[in-house]
Every structure is written in C-alpha cells, then in structure tokens.
Amino acid sequence: MEGLKECEANLVVYLHPSKAKCASDAILNELSSLIFTYSETFEGVVLAYDPNICSNLAKILPGIHPYFGVKLKARLLLFNPKPDMVVEGEVVKITPQSIHAVVLGFSSAFIADEDIRDDFKHKIKRGKEVYVSRTHKKHKIKVGTILRFIVKSFDEEILHISGSLVADHTGCARWLDKNLDEWSQADSTIKKRKSGEGEDEKPRSDRLMVQREALSLENDVQVKKAKKKKKNIVES
Amino acid sequence: MGVPDMDDLSFTDSELDYHVRNALKAAVQGDCDFYNQLVAVIHHKERLVAEEVALLVTCLKAVTGAVSSIHIAHHRSLLAAIFGMSLWDYGTDVMDALVELLVSLASSSGEYVDLCLEMLVGNFIPPSAPPSASYFMELLKQPRGVAKKGQVLDRVHSTLKDIASVVPLSPLRLEKIVRDRMPNIYTKEPFIVMYVENMLRLESGVMGELVGSTILVALVDRLIDLDVEIAWDEILQDDFHKGIFDMELEDLEGHADHIDQDCNELTREALIQRFFSGNLVAEKLDSLMVLTFEHLRSCAESGRLVQVFEILLQSFQKTILTAYKSKFAQFVMFYACSLDPENCGKMFADLLINIFVSSLNPEWRMSAVSYLASYLARAKFVPVSFVAAMLESVVNWCFLYCKNQEGDINPKAHKVFYAGCQATMYVLCFRMRQMLAIPRLKSQLRLMRIEDILGHPLKPLQVCLPSIVEEFLRLVKANHVFSLPQSFVEYGMLESENSRAFGGMERFDMFFPFDPCLLRKCDRYIRPNYVYWSMVRSTYDEDDGEGTSDEDVEEAYASRDGMSIPDDGSGRSRDDEGDSDADEFDYSLDKMSITPRDSSNKFGGRMQRFMQMPSKIRPSASPESL
Numbered sequence: 131m132e133g134l135k136e137c138e139a140n141l142v143v144y145l146h147p148s149k150a151k152c153a154s155d156a157i158l159n160e161l162s163s164l165i166f167t168y169s170e171t172f173e174g175v176v177l178a179y180d181p182n183i184c185s186n187l188a189k190i191l192p193g194i195h196p197y198f199g200v201k202l203k204a205r206l207l208l209f210n211p212k213p214d215m216v217v218e219g220e221v222v223k224i225t226p227q228s229i230h231a232v233v234l235g236f237s238s239a240f241i242a243d244e245d246i247r248d249d250f251k252h253k254i255k256r257g258k259e260v261y262v263s264r265t266h267k268k269h270k271i272k273v274g275t276i277l278r279f280i281v282k283s284f285d286e287e288i289l290h291i292s293g294s295l296v297a298d299h300t301g302c303a304r305w306l307d308k309n310l311d312e313w314s315q316a317d318s319t320i321k322k323r324k325s326g327e328g329e330d331e332k333p334r335s336d337r338l339m340v341q342r343e344a345l346s347l348e349n350d351v352q353v354k355k356a357k358k359k360k361k362n363i364v365e366s
Numbered sequence: 367m368g369v370p371d372m373d374d375l376s377f378t379d380s381e382l383d384y385h386v387r388n389a390l391k392a393a394v395q396g397d398c399d400f401y402n403q404l405v406a407v408i409h410h411k412e413r414l415v416a417e418e419v420a421l422l423v424t425c426l427k428a429v430t431g432a433v434s435s436i437h438i439a440h441h442r443s444l445l446a447a448i449f450g451m452s453l454w455d456y457g458t459d460v461m462d463a464l465v466e467l468l469v470s471l472a473s474s475s476g477e478y479v480d481l482c483l484e485m486l487v488g489n490f491i492p493p494s495a496p497p498s499a500s501y502f503m504e505l506l507k508q509p510r511g512v513a514k515k516g517q518v519l520d521r522v523h524s525t526l527k528d529i530a531s532v533v534p535l536s537p538l539r540l541e542k543i544v545r546d547r548m549p550n551i552y553t554k555e556p557f558i559v560m561y562v563e564n565m566l567r568l569e570s571g572v573m574g575e576l577v578g579s580t581i582l583v584a585l586v587d588r589l590i591d592l593d594v595e596i597a598w599d600e601i602l603q604d605d606f607h608k609g610i611f612d613m614e615l616e617d618l619e620g621h622a623d624h625i626d627q628d629c630n631e632l633t634r635e636a637l638i639q640r641f642f643s644g645n646l647v648a649e650k651l652d653s654l655m656v657l658t659f660e661h662l663r664s665c666a667e668s669g670r671l672v673q674v675f676e677i678l679l680q681s682f683q684k685t686i687l688t689a690y691k692s693k694f695a696q697f698v699m700f701y702a703c704s705l706d707p708e709n710c711g712k713m714f715a716d717l718l719i720n721i722f723v724s725s726l727n728p729e730w731r732m733s734a735v736s737y738l739a740s741y742l743a744r745a746k747f748v749p750v751s752f753v754a755a756m757l758e759s760v761v762n763w764c765f766l767y768c769k770n771q772e773g774d775i776n777p778k779a780h781k782v783f784y785a786g787c788q789a790t791m792y793v794l795c796f797r798m799r800q801m802l803a804i805p806r807l808k809s810q811l812r813l814m815r816i817e818d819i820l821g822h823p824l825k826p827l828q829v830c831l832p833s834i835v836e837e838f839l840r841l842v843k844a845n846h847v848f849s850l851p852q853s854f855v856e857y858g859m860l861e862s863e864n865s866r867a868f869g870g871m872e873r874f875d876m877f878f879p880f881d882p883c884l885l886r887k888c889d890r891y892i893r894p895n896y897v898y899w900s901m902v903r904s905t906y907d908e909d910d911g912e913g914t915s916d917e918d919v920e921e922a923y924a925s926r927d928g929m930s931i932p933d934d935g936s937g938r939s940r941d942d943e944g945d946s947d948a949d950e951f952d953y954s955l956d957k958m959s960i961t962p963r964d965s966s967n968k969f970g971g972r973m974q975r976f977m978q979m980p981s982k983i984r985p986s987a988s989p990e991s992l
Contacts, residue, residue: 166535223473223532227431230473230532238533240474242434288476289535 133211144197168286174208211281221275224259226252237289245294269305278303386428390435408447426463433474453518454492465525473532490564491557541577545584566661579677586681589695592651652885659891666705675710704895707747732785732874739789740880743796765815768822775825777867784868787826791838817848829864
C-alpha cells in the first residue's frame with residue numbers, strides 16, 4: 131500500500147520542570163499527543179513512534195519556568211496519501227450512491243457514485259447491499275471487503291480520504307490479486323502503466339478529466355470532451 | 367425537463383432524486399430556483415400535515431443520495447436548514463430520514479463531521495429557545511413526552527455510533543464537543559439533568575472507552591461549579607443575635623407536616639427543607655449527584671466500577687481536593703467507595719495518605735488528611751483494621767516530623783503536623799471504642815506513638831480544635847488508653863486562636879468534608895453507609911447507668927442495612943438528658959458539623975443553651991465551617 135513511510139527524526143522535546151523526575155514518561159506523553167494528527171514538519175499523519183533518548187543531559191531554557199529540552203532520535207511511521215496513490219481499506223458501509231471504507235483502522239474513505247466505474251452495479255442480495263462487476267460476476271464489493279482504490283484527495287484535518295474506483299486496477303483487493311490476467315488485459319493502456327512508466331498521457335489526462343467532472347466546476351465543453359474520452363476507454 | 371414545482375407534489379421518488387442532484391449542481395452555477403424551493407421545504411416545520419411530512423422525508427432522502435454533490439460554500443443555506451432542524455420537532459419518520467442524512471454527510475467529507483456531531487449533541491436536550499422551552503418542559507412531564515424523549519435520544523445515540531463506525535476518529539471530536547456544549551450552571555434543572563443523562567449514557571455505551579474519561583471529568587467539574595455556588599450565607603444568616611433556630615421555630619409553625627407540635631421537635635428533615643427548598647442551585651446539584659450515584663451503581667453491577675473510579679480519583683485530586691471547602695460533591699467518592707470498599711475504598715484512602723505524606727503543597731496535605739479523617743470516621747463500610755493501619759501511617763509521619771523539632775508551639779509553621787494530630791484525634795473519637803474491643807488492634811493502638819506526638823513540646827493539644835481535644839481527652843480518660851496531660855484550658859470552646867492560626871485562611875482546622883450531607887435526595891443513598899455521631903456517641907455514655915457494651919459499638923458500625931437511625935437523635939437514650947456532662951460534650955462535638963443534630967432532645971429544657979449554639983457554630987473568620 132502506498133502512502134506509508136518511515137522516517138528518522140531528530141527531535142527536541144521541551145518538558146516542564148515538574149517532569150524532571152519522570153522525563154521518559156513525559157516524553158512518551160508528548161509524542162503520543164502527535165498520534166493521529168497531521169504534522170506539517172513530517173509531512174504526514176504520525177501513526178507510531180519509537181523514541182531513543184540520546185543522552186541524559188538536557189538544555190535548560192531561561193525563563194520563569196525553566197523548561198528543559200531533551201534531545202532524542204525517534205523513528206516515526208507516517209501516513210501521507212497523495213492524489214493518485216493506491217491505498218487499501220476495509221469497506222464498512224455500502225449505499226446506492228457511495229462506498230465507505232476505513233483505511234488503517236482510523237482514516238475514513240468515501241467513494242461517491244460518480245467515482246465508481248459503470249462496470250460496478252449496485253445490487254441487494256439476501257438483504258445485503260453489494261456492488262458487483264458486470265464483466266466479472268465474481269468481482270464483488272461488500273461490507274468487510276478489502277477495497278483497493280485510488281486517492282483523490284486527503285483532508286489533513288479530519289484525516290478523511292476521498293477515493294475513486296474508476297481505474298481498472300481498483301476494486302476488491304483479493305479478487306484483483308487472484309485474477310491478475312483478467313483485468314490487466316482488459317485495458318492495454320493500464321498494462322503499460324503497470325510496467326512502471328506512468329508517462330502515458332492519454333489515460334492519465336482522461337482520469338483527471340473524469341475527476342474534475344465530479345467536482346463540477348468546469349464548463350460544459352470540457353464536460354462533453356471528458357465524457358467522450360471516457361466512453362472511448364470503456365469501449366476499447 | 368422543467369423544474370418541478372414543489373407545491374405540486376406529483377413526481378416520483380426517483381424523479382426527485384434526479385432533480386435534487388441537478389438543483390445542487392445548478393445552484394453552484396447560480397440557478398437557484400429549485401434549490402431555494404428545496405431549502406424552503408426543509409425549513410417548514412410548523413404543524414405539518416401528512417403530505418408535507420411525506421414530502422419532507424422524500425426530500426431528505428433525496429439529499430442523502432446526493433451528498434457528494436453538496437458543497438460547503440455554495441450550498442450554505444441548505445446546510446444551515448438541515449443543521450437547524452431539531453429531532454424534537456418532528457415525528458419518527460422525519461427523524462429517521464434526518465439521521466440517515468447526517469450519517470451520510472458525516473461520512474462523505476471531513477468538513478461536515480463536526481457540524482453533524484454538534485447537531486446531534488445539541489439534540490441531547492429539547493430546543494431551549496424561549497417559546498419552545500416551556501412547551502417541552504411541560505410535555506416532558508406527560509407520558510407522551512417521555513415517549514418522545516425516548517424516540518429522540520435512542521436515535522441520537524445510535525446515530526453517534528453509526529458515525530463512529532464509518533469515521534473512526536469521530537469520538538475524539540465528539541468528546542470535545544460534548545464537553546464544550548455542556549450547559550452552564552444557570553441552565554434550568556430539567557435540561558441540565560437531561561444533558562448529563564446523555565453524557566452518562568455515552569460513557570456506558572460502546573464509545574465509553576474513548577470518551578468516558580473526558581465526560582466524567584467534565585461532570586465532576588460541573589458538580590464543583592454548582593457546589594461552590596451554594597452559599598452558606600443563605601443557609602445560616604449572619605444575624606448572631608437573633609439565632610436562626612429562633613427564627614426557625616416561628617417560621618416552621620406553619621409547616622405542620624414537618625414538626626411535631628407537641629414536643630416542639632425540630633427534625634432534620636424540616637431544617638433541610640428550610641435551608642434548601644427554593645435554592646435552585648442546591649436542587650440541581652442534588653439531582654445531578656443522584657444521577658451520578660445511579661450511574662456508579664450500574665457501573666458496579668457491570669463490573670467496571672474500578673476503571674471508572676480511577677478516573678474519578680484523578681478528577682478528585684485535581685478538582686475536589688483543591689476546591690475551597692467543597693460541600694457535597696465529595697460524596698460521589700464516598701458513595702463509590704461504599705459500593706466497593708475493598709478496591710475503591712482502599713484506593714481512595716491510599717491516595718489521601720500519599721498526598722498527606724509526600725505532597726509538596728501544604729494546603730493539599732492538610733486537605734487530604736482532613737478528608738482521610740472524615741472518611742475513616744464516617745464510612746461504616748471501612749473495616750476497623752484498615753482504620754488502624756491508616757491511623758498508624760498518619761501517626762508515624764507525625765512522629766518522624768516532631769522527632770526533629772525542638773521548638774515551641776507555632777501554629778503556622780507546623781500546620782501540617784497539627785492537621786495530622788487533629789485528624790488522629792478525630793478518628794479516634796469515632797473509632798476508639800471499636801478498636802479497643804479487638805485485642806490485636808488495642809495493642810496496635812497502644813504501640814502507636816500517640817502519646818509522644820500529643821505530649822510533644824509543639825503542644826498539639828493546645829493548637830488543635832478545642833472541641834475535638836476535649837472529647838478525645840475525655841475518651842482517653844474513660845478508657846485508660848494513654849497517659850496524656852489533662853490540663854486543658856478552653857473547655858466548651860469550639861475554636862481557639864491557635865486553631866484558627868493553624869487552620870489558616872481556608873480554616874482547615876474546621877474542615878470535615880464528610881459531615882452529614884444536607885442534600886435530601888443524595889442523603890438517601892449515603893445514609894445506609896454513614897456513621898452519625900449520635901450512633902457512636904450513645905456507646906460512650908457510661909454515666910447514664912445503661913452500661914455500654916462492645917455490642918453497642920459493633921452495632922454502630924454494623925452492616926449497611928443495620929442502622930438507619932434518623933438523625934433527630936430519637937434513637938438515643940433519653941436518659942442522657944439528665945447527664946449534663948455528656949450533653950456538654952455532645953454539644954461541642956456537634957459543633958464539628960453544621961447539621962444541628964440531637965437538637966430535638968435539647969429543645970425542651972435547654973432552649974437557652976441551644977440558642978447560643980449557632981453563634982458558636984458560626985466560624986468567626988469565614989462563613990463556611992464545614
């Protein structure tokens with residue numbers, strides 16, 4: 131899954147003098163306040179930390195409350211999904227107009243029906259809602275499925291992902307992994323992309339056009355163009 | 367495809383879905399015709415007929431399907447209309463459609479999560495704008511109002527759960543919202559009570575692990591806010607000469623139900639009624655504390671009291687312990703301990719002793735030891751062996767302290783020491799007989815360095831509260847336990863200059879936090895586990911010819927359901943009246959608490975003396991003498 135990275139950070143944690151006796155606890159407290167918040171400095175949401183205090187000496191700041199700064203190295207696990215990255219999450223809710231998933235257990239992902247490719251049809255089977263692929267009947271998305279999707283945008287404040295299932299390599303992760311041949315041949319342009327280039331202009335710009343259409347901020351001409359190109363991809 | 371007219375009401379559901387989506391997109395471009403009609407439908411809430419209800423439900427469902435087209439800036443009026451709706455104004459159909467919309471909005475984009483949560487939390491209480499507030503207050507007194515409340519709140523809580531399952535981080539934001547939107551102490555009682563009910567429901571629900579501690583801390587803060595607002599001045603007027611009980615008798619002559627006119631008795635009930643009826647703040651505090659007690663009881667039944675108690679302990683240490691003379695809020699701790707003496711009771715006492723022994727703040731140490739003394743004395747459920755152990759720790763600290771002191775009496779400098787001594791004496795006033803009845807504890811008591819600390823040149827007997835010293839010395843003499851200097855100057859005095867000096871501005875010399883609770887509803891919960899002085903006092907009277915026995919002492923501390931002596935002293939032996947010495951000490955010990963106990967026995971022949979008591983009870987420096 132993309133979007134996760136580990137980094138080694140040199141940190142200085144400033145502690146109140148009352149914490150001098152239990153500095154390591156106070157440091158862990160400070161670090162834990164970073165969890166599940168997006169940090170500009172590290173460029174990502176801190177998910178986990180592993181501190182390593184370098185020395186017992188700390189610099190005391192001058193002032194009314196002489197805070198002391200403890201230097202430490204910490205390994206941090208960061209999550210920063212950028213647009214067009216592929217991420218995976220567990221589906222928690224399905225409606226005729228949307229799919230909701232949870233990524234890494236904390237980040238809510240939303241995929242609107244405009245971003246679900248037409249291939250998927252919403253059905254109600256045995257009282258449960260499910261999305262089934264028209265071309266591959268075994269390809270199903272229901273509550274509990276691990277969904278692989280593309281990131282459209284990421285809200286850094288509430289850690290909310292807006293996703294898309296337009297591309298062919300998105301959908302139920304297990305089915306995609308098992309049936310590599312079936313869907314990778316369906317679109318030769320996608321296969322080229324899979325070989326690691328990503329320089330292929332046509333599908334990329336089309337995808338962007340489709341995305342922009344969903345935001346409904348451009349004029350009619352472009353909308354029509356995008357629709358035409360989208361039709362082309364599906365047919366080929 | 368023309369824009370349908372909303373008044374027409376003749377299109378199908380799927381048509382409406384399509385139109386709503388287009389309306390939203392069109393509104394972004396500037397064509398707001400249908401969009402405005404849609405907003406108007408959502409605003410309409412007065413006396414809806416069946417078709418209007420159906421239309422509203424359908425519109426809400428259509429908007430639910432189109433959430434991905436909603437834009438926070440372009441569709442501001444629509445969002446305002448939605449978030450301005452209150453579940454309380456509608457029937458269950460509209461409620462269901464509305465909450466589904468909220469879940470959909472919250473899960474579609476992070477921008478709406480806070481707004482949805484705030485709206486749901488706002489629905490914890492009915493709309494409180496002036497015209498609706500009184501309507502709902504009346505409605506809630508009727509059965510259909512109660513049913514409505516159930517419908518709304520069930521949906522609110524299940525929706526909060528639904529949002530949490532789709533947006534896992536929402537409880538983090540929810541706890542802040544719940545805390546920030548908590549009604550202040552001036553809100554009307556039914557509303558603040560309902561809000562707290564909802565808070566406690568969240569705490570015991572699935573999200574309890576995540577939001578529980580913030581909620582409990584916020585609740586305790588609010589209890590303290592209310593507690594601090596209750597002014598003792600309203601209860602005990604400052605007019606020394608009139609004597610409040612003087613006024614009491616005249617006033618209460620009208621309230622025939624509360625007084626037995628024949629023997630001129632003044633029951634505790636009547637006094638509470640006089641003091642607190644009409645005191646809105648006290649009533650609010652009373653109701654909230656009862657809610658808390660009930661919640662603690664259900665926590666105990668489901669086996670999670672210890673976890674909840676740990677949070678309460680932290681809150682106690684930060685807020686209640688440090689509050690200036692908290693009056694009743696601390697009974698939350700008392701009740702929790704009574705539900706689980708082995709764990710919670712022990713944790714509470716351990717915390718207090720630790721603060722006394724090792725904290726750096728002298729005021730907190732004095733407060734902690736006062737709490738400890740009052741708790742050990744008043745809690746029926748604390749086994750006497752535990753009392754002995756705690757007492758030993760206090761005495762040991764005092765001994766180590768004074769071992770290194772050579773100076774003379776100095777109330778201010780050694781205030782923590784004097785507080786420890788006074789605490790020891792106070793606990794022994796209540797528990798001495800009980801301890802002496804068990805040989806092992808009797809020898810433990812004898813081995814404690816009590817003589818050393820009380821006989822030390824620092825002269826705690828001259829500094830501590832005279833009334834306590836008096837009673838303690840009397841007990842010591844009667845039971846031949848220690849050998850202590852008997853010369854004592856200030857008989858019959860409640861307080862002295864020295865005691866005031868060591869007590870300081872906060873009057874820690876007269877701080878007995880677990881003195882009888884004067885809140886009526888709470889009292890019923892506390893009473894079965896509470897030791898009144900009259901219960902213990904009667905076992906000390908050896909001069910009345912009745913002959914006390916160890917069984918009497920045991921009875922005083924019997925199991926919870928054992929003693930429920932009404933505090934008007936009617937359980938006491940009448941023979942005591944003949945013994946002036948006993949009464950004298952009884953008065954002085956009664957002075958330890960504001961509640962005029964045993965007053966019923968005194969009225970008959972002792973009107974004169976009784977009238978003087980209030981002026982002695984009234985502390986000279988500050989109004990609060992609890």
